[in-house]
Amino acid sequence: MATHSQKDAYLYKKVITIGTVCELTGLSERQIRYYEKRKLIFPERTERGNRKYSFSDVEMLMDIANKMEDGMQTSELRKEMQKKESKRYDNKLKERMIRGQLNAYFNKRD
Amino acid sequence: MATHSQKDAYLYKKVITIGTVCELTGLSERQIRYYEKRKLIFPERTERGNRKYSFSDVEMLMDIANKMEDGMQTSELRKEMQKKESKRYDNKLKERMIRGQLNAYFNKRD
DNA sequence: CGTGTAAGGAATTCTGACACG
DNA sequence: CGTGTAAGGAATTCTGACACG
Numbered sequence A, B: 001m002a003t004h005s006q007k008d009a010y011l012y013k014k015v016i017t018i019g020t021v022c023e024l025t026g027l028s029e030r031q032i033r034y035y036e037k038r039k040l041i042f043p044e045r046t047e048r049g050n051r052k053y054s055f056s057d058v059e060m061l062m063d064i065a066n067k068m069e070d071g072m073q074t075s076e077l078r079k080e081m082q083k084k085e086s087k088r089y090d091n092k093l094k095e096r097m098i099r100g101q102l103n104a105y106f107n108k109r110d
Numbered sequence C, D: 001c002g003t004g005t006a007a008g009g010a011a012t013t014c015t016g017a018c019a020c021g
Helices: A004-014 A020-023 A030-037 A053-071 A074-109 B004-011 B018-025 B031-035 B056-068 B072-109
Strands: none
Touching: A004 A053, A004 B004, A020 A030, A030 A053, A030 B031, A053 A074, B004 B056, B018 B031, B018 B056, B031 B056, B056 B072
């Protein structure tokens, strides 16, 4: 699941409450919760149900805020996200295929 | 004031509430507040007065917890910290002196 | 010395809804 | 569609103090 290195541990750790995210991004709680409903961000929850965000989420929210200002809609943002995700997936697939060819090559030598 | 690079920005940003710090460190609120009173950690405060910690603070607390388990006292920990700080200060001073000598050298050449 | 706890108050967060558009 | 707001409840955090040792 970890698509990032150990080094980025703090970037993805979900530890920030919504109030702090508001301060960091300048967005309202309402907006932040709405972007979650539109599947643009994915905070974790405490047992009680309080949202926890990562610095990565905060960066994403800044990005969202800019694009919303430019008139983009959440549905478009969502599509854009999925494109990037499938690109990442494609790269993984390619890597896997290349490894497969190498394995086939070495298997022939055996 | 920044003794760290841009890269560590998220390491020093004070964004974590005490409850989350408890979860991350396994310490009680009482303990965490006490170590602050003993000047071992320095959280920031929101306008209202709520404490905010950084990942760096969390790391320090883990360190403190280990040493307390080993029977060390907060006063000793404090001394240890100050030694490290003064060592950092000494290094800065040395650097400054070396630069001074170099400047003196180049000034002579002029 | 270091930590647990009960006390009371103030701020935080949550959800679902009404509103405008 | 995206966001503001009032509503009511539940969990969070704060401080100062009593307690044990």
